Amino acid sequence: MIPAIKAVDLVKRYKKANFNAVDKINLEVNPGEVYGFLGPNGAGKSTAINMFVTSLFPTQGNVEILGVDTQEDPTEIRRMIGVVYQKPSLDEKLTAEENLRSHAVLYELTGWSPSYKTTSTEYKERVEKVIEIVGLKDRMHDVVKTFSGGMKRRLDIAKALLHTPKVLFLDEPTTGIDPHNRREIWGYLTDLQKEDRFTIFLTTQYLEEAEICDRISIINKGKILVTDTPDNLKRLVGDELLYISPVNGQESELKSELESLNIEYQTDNVGSFVIDLGKGKAQKVISQIKTELDEISIKRPTLDDVFIKLTGDKIK
Amino acid sequence: MNIRAEINKTLMLAYRDVLKLLRDRPRLFISLVFPVMFMVVFGITLDSSLSGLAGSSFDALPNGFFLNYVFSGILAQSIFQTSFAGIVSLVSDREEDFSMSIFVAPISRLSIVLGKIIGESLVAFIQVFGIIIFGYILGITISLERVFLVLPFGILFAVTGGCLGLLVASRIEGKENAQRTFPLLILPLTFLSGAFTPVNDLPLILNIIKSLNPMYYAVDLSRSIIFANEAGIVRDFTINNSFGYNLLVLIVLGLSFLLIGTFLFTRKEGNR
Numbered sequence: 001m002i003p004a005i006k007a008v009d010l011v012k013r014y015k016k017a018n019f020n021a022v023d024k025i026n027l028e029v030n031p032g033e034v035y036g037f038l039g040p041n042g043a044g045k046s047t048a049i050n051m052f053v054t055s056l057f058p059t060q061g062n063v064e065i066l067g068v069d070t071q072e073d074p075t076e077i078r079r080m081i082g083v084v085y086q087k088p089s090l091d092e093k094l095t096a097e098e099n100l101r102s103h104a105v106l107y108e109l110t111g112w113s114p115s116y117k118t119t120s121t122e123y124k125e126r127v128e129k130v131i132e133i134v135g136l137k138d139r140m141h142d143v144v145k146t147f148s149g150g151m152k153r154r155l156d157i158a159k160a161l162l163h164t165p166k167v168l169f170l171d172e173p174t175t176g177i178d179p180h181n182r183r184e185i186w187g188y189l190t191d192l193q194k195e196d197r198f199t200i201f202l203t204t205q206y207l208e209e210a211e212i213c214d215r216i217s218i219i220n221k222g223k224i225l226v227t228d229t230p231d232n233l234k235r236l237v238g239d240e241l242l243y244i245s246p247v248n249g250q251e252s253e254l255k256s257e258l259e260s261l262n263i264e265y266q267t268d269n270v271g272s273f274v275i276d277l278g279k280g281k282a283q284k285v286i287s288q289i290k291t292e293l294d295e296i297s298i299k300r301p302t303l304d305d306v307f308i309k310l311t312g313d314k315i316k
Numbered sequence: 317m318n319i320r321a322e323i324n325k326t327l328m329l330a331y332r333d334v335l336k337l338l339r340d341r342p343r344l345f346i347s348l349v350f351p352v353m354f355m356v357v358f359g360i361t362l363d364s365s366l367s368g369l370a371g372s373s374f375d376a377l378p379n380g381f382f383l384n385y386v387f388s389g390i391l392a393q394s395i396f397q398t399s400f401a402g403i404v405s406l407v408s409d410r411e412e413d414f415s416m417s418i419f420v421a422p423i424s425r426l427s428i429v430l431g432k433i434i435g436e437s438l439v440a441f442i443q444v445f446g447i448i449i450f451g452y453i454l455g456i457t458i459s460l461e462r463v464f465l466v467l468p469f470g471i472l473f474a475v476t477g478g479c480l481g482l483l484v485a486s487r488i489e490g491k492e493n494a495q496r497t498f499p500l501l502i503l504p505l506t507f508l509s510g511a512f513t514p515v516n517d518l519p520l521i522l523n524i525i526k527s528l529n530p531m532y533y534a535v536d537l538s539r540s541i542i543f544a545n546e547a548g549i550v551r552d553f554t555i556n557n558s559f560g561y562n563l564l565v566l567i568v569l570g571l572s573f574l575l576i577g578t579f580l581f582t583r584k585e586g587n588r
Contacts, residue, residue: 015489053420055410078422089416091332093339102414105328106421112324114331143339159417 002067004167004199005029005052009061012047021047023222024061029201029215031066031166034193036213037203038303044222045203046086049171052201053083066166079107082165086172088156092145096136096155099144100127100162107163116141130158133188150181157185161192170202174209186212207303218307225310230303237305242275242282243268245295254291261288325423329431332414333402334438347398348446351390355454358512359383376549384458384542385554387451389511391463392538394447395440395470396477396531397502402436403429403481404498406581408491425582429482436481437474444470462542469541472563473534476570480530482577486584509535516556530569537562 110123362382409415509531
């Protein structure tokens with residue numbers, strides 16, 4: 001099977017820089033996979049993505065997209081990929097459809113035409129489909145300037161999907177987008193992805209965004225620290241923890257109850273009882289406890305914890 | 317490479333530039349402010365302060381001469397500059413609007429350059445029609461026929477300006493640098509073009525720069541058409557080189573900028 005993206009010993013050092021923005025990255029992304037780079041600002045995520053999408057040449061090493069080397073035949077790669085940048089790549093003075101039409105001409109879905117009416121049927125069908133998916137059909141002939149941030153982002157994604165790319169690259173696609181819009185955008189994308197089985201490669205600083213990936217590489221200072229599924233990565237830092245506190249004055253009752261149930265526990269600095277759930281379920285522990293409880297919470301390890309463990313630093 | 321598809325893409329890029337201008341009223345307005353201001357500042361003030369100097373050679377110039385003089389210069393200068401500025405913006409385009417996607421789209425780099433040059437040339441022509449109208453409002457006394465005779469050569473001015481822009485764009489890194497460098501280049505080019513003030517007798521160094529300045533030949537070409545029927549002092553004052561010489565130099569300079577610029581620009585792509 002030809003990997004969707006393959007990078008071998010990839011290095012980028014910008015002119016006049018004294019460090020490598022990307023420092024010997026190796027990776028293989030399978031076709032149909034959702035793969036993410038998670039890391040802080042300046043980790044080298046955008047530099048890497050720019051090399052994948054042929055807008056930057058590597059200083060060393062090489063990248064292949066679906067078996068084609070980025071430096072040997074960039075045009076062939078450009079036909080097969082879609083790119084969504086951090087900032088919407090749209091002409092604000094043009095309508096949504098005019099932006100899509102410009103894009104369609106570049107990808108040879110239709111010839112150049114000054115009016116929507118005279119475009120190809122193939123193009124019209126495709127535009128109606130993608131613009132419907134992102135929920136902008138009724139705004140199709142409106143000028144982009146009048147759109148909200150979330151709408152622009154949706155249009156930008158529709159544009160990147162217009163030519164049915166085999167690999168979709170998203171560089172921090174939902175930075176500055178509110179959580180509601182972010183969920184919606186990922187809704188469209190994952191629905192479409194299930195249908196068309198294209199590969200998604202994304203970079204993000206948001207842990208929750210990284211969780212939708214099949215696999216994640218945590219990246220810092222140009223290097224990949226670790227690559228695995230979100231669940232496996234979280235297991236690196238331990239199991240789920242159950243926090244319980246009894247109502248006032250019942251501490252000793254809870255203590256003896258837990259001891260008689262043979263449940264191991266620790267107390268934290270605010271007096272909560274912390275139980276390591278291991279592979280077990282919180283429900284099972286709580287159902288056994290008779291002492292009246294004031295507070296119950298479960299702390300799941302997050303990718304942030306993984307990042308802190310790997311780098312000794314928070315993501316942001 | 318599918319030639320027909322590439323032509324479609326080039327046309328689309330050019331059309332997009334024109335559409336963006338037509339949808340941007342403030343930009344349309346501002347693009348006229350400077351040329352009109354220069355016509356007023358240089359044309360009208362030179363007329364009122366110099367022509368009346370009794371005993372000087374200016375005395376022999378007809379009334380309203382400087383307005384015609386500045387207009388004939390600005391005609392060429394503004395076409396050249398608009399197209400030059402448009403191509404220099406290729407550098408910042410990488411970080412802006414739809415242009416960002418153009419660089420990762422399956423389109424040859426030559427088509428990007430050509431589309432941009434054609435688009436910016438069209439933009440320059442739209443602006444020039446505004447300048448012509450304002451010229452007549454301010455009171456130029458050049459026949460419309462002469463003005464229209466210059467316009468076909470405007471294509472050459474636009475293409476040469478665009479090609480020089482390409483050469484510059486291929487040497488500049490980043491948006492801020494482009495914005496900083498632009499006035500440093502365009503101001504000397506403009507003031508040594510003879511568009512506003514005569515550059516007939518210059519000190520050696522300025523004279524060398526002038527001789528390499530394509531805008532100077534564009535301005536002189538424009539005047540060699542507009543003032544072709546004049547004689548005596550007006551002719552001496554306005555036309556430096558023959559029409560054919562200006563044309564030849566512009567073509568040679570334009571072609572060399574295009575070749576070197578395209579080569580450097582496509583080579584720079586990716587090697588940042």
